[in-house]
Amino acid sequence: MDRLENTVRPYAWGSRTAIPALLGQEPSGEPQAEVWMGAHPGAPSGVDRGTGGTLTLDAVIAADPQRELGAGVVARFGAGLPFLFKVLAAGEPLSVQVHPDLARARAGFAAEEAAGVPLEARERNYKDANHKPEMLCALGEFTGVCGFRAPLSTVALLERLGVAGLRPVIEVLRAKPETEALREALTWVLTLHPDTVARLVGATGHALLRLAGESTDAREALMLRDYAALADHYPADPGLLSALLLNHVVLAPGEAVYLGAGVPHAYFRGLGVELMANSDNVLRAGLTPKHIDVPELLRVVDFAATEPGVIRPRSVAGHPGEELYPAPIDEFRLSRYRSGGWPLPTDTPQIVLCTGGRVVLTDATGEEVPLAPGQSCFIAADSPAVTLTARGADATAFRATVVGAQAGACWGLSEAA
Template sequence: MNRLTNTIRPYAWGSTTAIPELLGTPPTGEPQAELWMGAHPGAPSRIDRGEGPVALDTVIAADPRAELGDTTVKRFGPRLPFLFKVLAAGAPLSVQVHPDLAQAKAGFADEEARGIPTDAPDRNYKDANHKPEMLVALSPFDGLCGFRRPTDAADLIDGLGVPALAPYADILRAHPEDKALREVLAAVLTAEPEAMAESVTAAAEAAARLSTPDSPYAADYAAYAQAAHSFPGDRGVIAAMLLNYVRLQPGEALYLGAGVPHAYLDGLGVEIMANSDNVLRCGLTPKHIDVPELLRVVRFEAGDPGVLRPEAAPDGEELYAAPIDEFRLSRYVLAPGAQARTLDSGTPQILLCTAGRAELRDGDGTALTLAPGESAYVPASERTTLTGEGTVFRATVAA
């Protein structure tokens, strides 16, 4: 096992305080959005096995079977199939969707064949992989996840009293669910920019007025008003009104599969995803929006956002179940004096302490203590025991 040295990504939407508070370090005054743990080539963690720090992707590439295990290499190739993060949103992230595996492979091959550089601003597919993801809240966490029922979205939009938005509400009530959602999202994303900006401004002002306790959509309106404050005139504010607003309490989670529109608005959480960077955006962003491709990838299915809570196992592990093979996320809430947990999965693991202290011990008796925000990498071939007092998240590969 090895302690990880991780990179903090300073995206503009990041909180200036949440990650420093977790790590117990002074704020820099700059946004700190994501702490990356893993072997993604964009910002691989580093480990030291006695010869100085080495990037984890380099270590894995040198001997993938020893690091990942035969099963993981056979299923996913010679790379760590997941990326683990601490995410700290101080402002809304873009409303976005991710492709499924077939769409990612086809889209990547098409853009490669057309010679579009992978760093081009209008490139949709950075790789040929899908990007299912899960977020577990460490603080109260606001987000958007999946489509509302069209009639509910129509009621929310009508409640704003903005005449320019009334046609969207009419469509949402007049057509079958999938057709209504598709038609309204397409109309919002292709509307004349100046007229849409005026509608967004009027909607934001109304939402701010209506975010009072006596409103049936008080929390929803407050979230949309805040999004509009961060992105004045952005059509994504109206697109976001088609989505379920959800507030997670610490320990609750969301799983986001392919084609599900979503956005993170505010809060601190841990996030795990398949090792991909494929994102199609539909608002709350200055970045490229490919409307035809977006409409092809989005699944126009309404429903409950599906808040997850961990499932307890006999050994004290609490599993966040997800229908995906690339990752498996669980949590241990450690009590002092409790029996040591043996972590022996035959797959690579990353362990992250988010509260208290955790002690890891390998088969040779070597110990490693983790404080909040610190993490460790455990190769597939290594058995590790876990004790301490606090909370530890365990990221590995599904069996």
């Protein structure tokens, strides 16, 4: 068991208070957006293996992947940790974005490598050859947008705004079949002249605030205010218009959403844990000063209207204490443990993160690793049996691992929530 030394990413959209509050530290005054836990080369966690210095987790795994990951995981996913675990703290909206599927990620990465596009170049789309399905679980109220709203529902909203400049997209959404309508609407938004964007965003932001003030529905008013805030943050950016095509989502603490390939989404505000395949591939559709590659984005987006399914944890047959957040992906598996002492399944790599109270990990040799909120631990596949003890009524730990050759049987869910 290795306590992790993790990197905090200071992206501009990060909250200045949420991560320091979790860690029990004084705010620095700078944004703190993400804490990365894992072996991604962009910010690998550090571990102390008694060598007199800190090693990076990616180097430790590369030195003996069979021991660290287990033979089944290596055979299925290769010699790298298949997932990346994060704490995410949004103080301002993140970009509207999508992630590629595995085939598109491999093709796009290979093409940019062959073309000699530097990894840090502004116009670079693919940082690696992996897909990036992800799950976000809220630690407090968390808001954002996820997946396309049904076209006629968006028409109803846009009609109520009464912004004349939105008539072209209203007509497209009303007249065309769903997939064609959503593709044409997003293309229209992303190819507007910059002067037109600025005028439309300003007018739409004012209309949203007017409608929010008139609404007697608290949930609707929150949605309208969230959309209106985008106009303040990005007044000359098409992101507000892109976001209006998407479902507004509010997660309560402990609720989660799963985002597969091609699903457009953006996070607005809140603190959560995020688990994803080990990738940093992002294509953007607004709310960002970063590069937007419209043709590539349109190749990746899944133009299907969906209801954002809120995921709540379920108990797992044969695994006492575990509350699983089911997702249709094998590279990662997210579960939660609360007060009590519980044995952890072994034979796969795992990272345990404490988000409340005090958590202690104890292996069969008696070694203990105590975790305070915000602290995490890597457990190698060959570790002796480990018990997780959550001490106190508010003690909570999240566990990230793999659905691999050994872990596949852990997906059996009971009906108890």
